[in-house]
Amino acid sequence: MKKIREDDVIKLLNELRKKYEVIAPVKLDGRVYFKTLGEGDVLTLDYVNSVVSPKDFFLPQKERILEFSESGGEVTVEDELSSKKRVFFGIRPCDVNALLILDSVAREGFEDPYYLGRRDNTLLISLECVEPGDDCFCSVFNTGPSLDEGADLVFTDIGDFYLVKSLTDEGERLVSGSEFFRKATGGDEETAGKKRKECVKGMESLDLRNFSVDEEVVKEKAKRCLYCYSCTFICPTCYCFDVVDRMDLYSRNGERMRFWDSCMNPSFTEMAGNFNPRDGMVGRFMNRINHKLRYMRDRYGVYGCVGCGRCIRNCPAGISMLEILREGVRK
Amino acid sequence: MGSDTENALKREARNLLKKGDVDLVLGYCMEGDNVIPCFISSPGEVDGLVWNNRCKNNLAVYLRELEGRVAVVAKGCDSRAIVELLKAKQVEREDLIILGVSCRGMVDKEGEEYGSCRVCLHRNPVVYDLFVGEKVSEREERDVDELESLSLRERLEFWSKQFRKCINCLACRNVCPMCFCEECVLEKKDPEWITRAGDASNLFLLHAIKATHMAGRCVECGECERACPVDIPLMHLYSRVCRDVEELFGVESGMNLEDKPPLAAFDLERDAMLEENEKNKRG
Numbered sequence: 001m002k003k004i005r006e007d008d009v010i011k012l013l014n015e016l017r018k019k020y021e022v023i024a025p026v027k028l029d030g031r032v033y034f035k036t037l038g039e040g041d042v043l044t045l046d047y048v049n050s051v052v053s054p055k056d057f058f059l060p061q062k063e064r065i066l067e068f069s070e071s072g073g074e075v076t077v078e079d080e081l082s083s084k085k086r087v088f089f090g091i092r093p094c095d096v097n098a099l100l101i102l103d104s105v106a107r108e109g110f111e112d113p114y115y116l117g118r119r120d121n122t123l124l125i126s127l128e129c130v131e132p133g134d135d136c137f138c139s140v141f142n143t144g145p146s147l148d149e150g151a152d153l154v155f156t157d158i159g160d161f162y163l164v165k166s167l168t169d170e171g172e173r174l175v176s177g178s179e180f181f182r183k184a185t186g187g188d189e190e191t192a193g194k195k196r197k198e199c200v201k202g203m204e205s206l207d208l209r210n211f212s213v214d215e216e217v218v219k220e221k222a223k224r225c226l227y228c229y230s231c232t233f234i235c236p237t238c239y240c241f242d243v244v245d246r247m248d249l250y251s252r253n254g255e256r257m258r259f260w261d262s263c264m265n266p267s268f269t270e271m272a273g274n275f276n277p278r279d280g281m282v283g284r285f286m287n288r289i290n291h292k293l294r295y296m297r298d299r300y301g302v303y304g305c306v307g308c309g310r311c312i313r314n315c316p317a318g319i320s321m322l323e324i325l326r327e328g329v330r331k
Numbered sequence: 332m333g334s335d336t337e338n339a340l341k342r343e344a345r346n347l348l349k350k351g352d353v354d355l356v357l358g359y360c361m362e363g364d365n366v367i368p369c370f371i372s373s374p375g376e377v378d379g380l381v382w383n384n385r386c387k388n389n390l391a392v393y394l395r396e397l398e399g400r401v402a403v404v405a406k407g408c409d410s411r412a413i414v415e416l417l418k419a420k421q422v423e424r425e426d427l428i429i430l431g432v433s434c435r436g437m438v439d440k441e442g443e444e445y446g447s448c449r450v451c452l453h454r455n456p457v458v459y460d461l462f463v464g465e466k467v468s469e470r471e472e473r474d475v476d477e478l479e480s481l482s483l484r485e486r487l488e489f490w491s492k493q494f495r496k497c498i499n500c501l502a503c504r505n506v507c508p509m510c511f512c513e514e515c516v517l518e519k520k521d522p523e524w525i526t527r528a529g530d531a532s533n534l535f536l537l538h539a540i541k542a543t544h545m546a547g548r549c550v551e552c553g554e555c556e557r558a559c560p561v562d563i564p565l566m567h568l569y570s571r572v573c574r575d576v577e578e579l580f581g582v583e584s585g586m587n588l589e590d591k592p593p594l595a596a597f598d599l600e601r602d603a604m605l606e607e608n609e610k611n612k613r614g
Contacts, residue, residue: 031561051560226506233499244528316388316506317367318365320362
């Protein structure tokens with residue numbers, strides 16, 4: 001195991017910027033966002049988690065997936081695949097687990113080359129949590145606060161230093177090729193272990209073995225849902241998107257755009273002739289909860305929620321996923 | 332925040348339900364540490380009602396969807412939204428019993444007062460059937476708008492920076508008690524007025540359209556800002572266009588049921604309308 005001095009983290013990232021695009025947490029108007037580091041950007045290490053989830057860098061809110069053009073009867077199509085080498089620093093364990101869920105989705109049946117291209121070309125340096133946020137409940141799903149798979153490197157705050165654990169060969173290469181890492185002691189590892197334990201203690205513990213979605217409880221909550229869609233947009237595991245083709249005035253050249261959609265939007269399931277199989281608000285809300293807590297578990301063997309708490313923090317109607325879980329266990 | 336008000340509120344709610352005057356009481360309850368909007372349909376549930384400084388939600392947003400006769404707890408901004416909904420014929424007055432309460436400003440979990448509450452000039456309900464608690468004194472004057480003193484270019488920069496954060500979730504529209512159009516220009520697909528997955532200028536356009544549609548209608552409850560995941564100070568924009576409407580037509584949104592909605596009641600004889608609204612104000 002290695003460690004790195006806190007002051008050296010920014011030096012390391014600056015070093016990495018020579019070879020990679022580096023994505024890291026920065027403050028904007030007092031809140032934390034992940035951003036591609038540019039000149040003048042100030043890294044912050046003091047945060048619970050980002051406002052918008054890291055999925056934006058793998059499945060962007062909007063992206064051009066291909067371009068097409070027609071000339072002399074010939075149509076050419078060009079895919080917009082990403083091969084940019086990137087380092088994503090500071091991603092929290094819950095969000096790493098969320099990416100693992102998105103991977104399952106992107107690999108199921110048809111492969112999603114746009115998403116997977118970004119995933120394959122991005123090194124993840126995860127920052128474990130040593131202090132839970134008010135709305136965090138990763139402990140419920142075991143998706144944090146510590147991390148044993150999914151990232152290339154895992155940093156743990158142990159005071160003046162970060163303990164560094166490499167989980168992949170690429171992570172190992174990064175560490176061995178840099179002068180900023182030094183050998184960690186047994187004491188460092190002990191400190192990290194203690195901090196992780198403390199962090200878990202500060203969070204909810206729920207035994208999900210007997211969990212099932214309590215439909216009555218969920219329906220009751222659906223009544224006050226305002227269908228604002230924001231939970232689906234900031235959720236690290238929501239992946240639904242829409243696609244639109246945009247043509248030039250002569251209908252010769254165009255681009256295909258993909259962008260986030262939301263199952264909370266009535267038009268999400270609207271069909272030709274205005275028929276909507278999932279009409280009514282309660283049905284839409286029910287589907288979102290069932291998708292996270294039932295369908296994904298049935299399909300991929302893991303819950304579709306990682307307990308990052310973003311939806312709880314942002315819900316204007318005070319609807320809490322954690323409360324739905326509690327009720328589902330209590331029942 | 333006196334629990335006297337809360338108790339009085341419970342008493343009135345219980346009475347109304349017992350007598351069968353209403354089918355439902357729309358108010359606030361607790362869930363864990365959170366204050367949440369709740370729908371109470373039997374006298375036995377009335378004890379769950381609360382009134383404190385965390386009752387931030389504008390309950391008027393639920394009224395259009397509710398069936399039967401409803402008693403709604405209304406602070407200043409809720410009551411102003413109700414006035415606007417009545418003016419726009421979105422709810423029936425006889426289906427409502429408005430339980431007016433005065434507000435001292437709502438605070439978030441950390442105890443910080445919301446931006447919309449800090450600038451609020453109407454903490455007392457403007458319309459009600461029953462009033463509980465005590466009236467509070469109102470601030471007389473609006474704060475100086477700091478953005479106003481900036482140059483056009485600086486303001487453009489400010490808002491461009493804000494809109495660059497936008498993730499196009501439309502939460503601002505979806506939580507707004509005034510946004511009740513069956514079809515919304517912001518996500519109409521055929522024709523597509525706002526380019527989906529467009530660039531920064533499209534987002535700017537989206538917010539500009541939203542703001543102009545709030546002219547003369549925004550009741551300054553601040554729900555848009557609270558729902559915005561990326562903290563865009565949207566209410567500032569909407570308040571600003573409402574100030575223009577006030578100046579031009581003499582109407583402050585959500586204050587008077589008799590006011591003609593300035594941008595809905597198109598009148599070439601603008602002066603005649605101004606006069607009428609002035610008269611209403613005096614009367």
